[in-house]
Amino acid sequence: MPLIHECVVTTLSPEGRPHIAPLGLIEEHGYWIAAPFRPSSTLLNLTHTPKLTASFTDDARIFAGLVTGCRNWPLTDIEGWPAPRLSAALAHAELIVARVEEHELRPRFFCKVRRIESHRAFLGMNRARAAVLEAAILATRLDMLPREKIESELAYLQIAVDKTAGQAEREAWDMVRAKIDAHMNDVKAGVAQ
Numbered sequence: 001m002p003l004i005h006e007c008v009v010t011t012l013s014p015e016g017r018p019h020i021a022p023l024g025l026i027e028e029h030g031y032w033i034a035a036p037f038r039p040s041s042t043l044l045n046l047t048h049t050p051k052l053t054a055s056f057t058d059d060a061r062i063f064a065g066l067v068t069g070c071r072n073w074p075l076t077d078i079e080g081w082p083a084p085r086l087s088a089a090l091a092h093a094e095l096i097v098a099r100v101e102e103h104e105l106r107p108r109f110f111c112k113v114r115r116i117e118s119h120r121a122f123l124g125m126n127r128a129r130a131a132v133l134e135a136a137i138l139a140t141r142l143d144m145l146p147r148e149k150i151e152s153e154l155a156y157l158q159i160a161v162d163k164t165a166g167q168a169e170r171e172a173w174d175m176v177r178a179k180i181d182a183h184m185n186d187v188k189a190g191v192a193q
């Protein structure tokens with residue numbers, strides 16, 4: 001399996017407005033591949049403007065916020081490039097779509113890296129941040145996963161949060177948990193599946 005870079009991608013709407021979404025970029029054979037599911041704004045935007053910016057951040061609250069409806073994270077313009085980066089990015093990459101592999105569910109946009117720039121120091125891996133990332137992905141797939149799997153994964157991820165989270169990671173975890181807990185309560189009450 002190829003390496004996947006979990007990042008926040010900026011694309012441009014047909015009107016030129018920046019749109020941010022968490023996305024895993026697949027690094028394979030010299031390309032970085034964006035594979036957004038249909039339907040999504042990221043997919044629509046890439047079809048109009050085949051350029052994107054990948055922001056690499058260690059702030060788990062941004063991933064948590066984006067999957068729970070909080071989208072107004074500050075952006076910074078990039079000179080000579082249309083899609084802004086997250087202001088909080090430790091580094092960003094500017095990507096140009098070189099070709100598209102069509103698919104009815106999940107087309108693949110094969111991109112070439114134009115430039116990578118660093119902005120702040122990366123101060124090491126952290127288990128709680130990784131746990132928030134996993135929970136954020138779970139939170140985008142709640143309707144596809146059985147209740148038992150969601151509960152057992154959350155219980156496991158909670159251990160890393162309890163042992164290694166700082167304030168920001170606890171806030172991020174609580175945001176994602178609140179969304180997942182609300183879904184689980186709906187399921188129990190028979191509102192969702």
Ligand SMILES: Cc1cc2nc3c(=O)[nH]c(=O)nc-3n(C[C@H](O)[C@H](O)[C@H](O)COP(=O)(O)O)c2cc1C
Nearest residue numbers: 006021022023024035036037040041042136137140
């Ligand atoms: C860490 C992370 C990685 C994700 N990677 C993908 C991905 O590769 N493809 C995808 O379609 N959605 C992915 N998602 C879910 C999207 O962010 C989510 O569906 C989002 O709403 C995109 O839709 P939008 O472009 O309409 O905003 C990921 C979510 C997270 C938290």
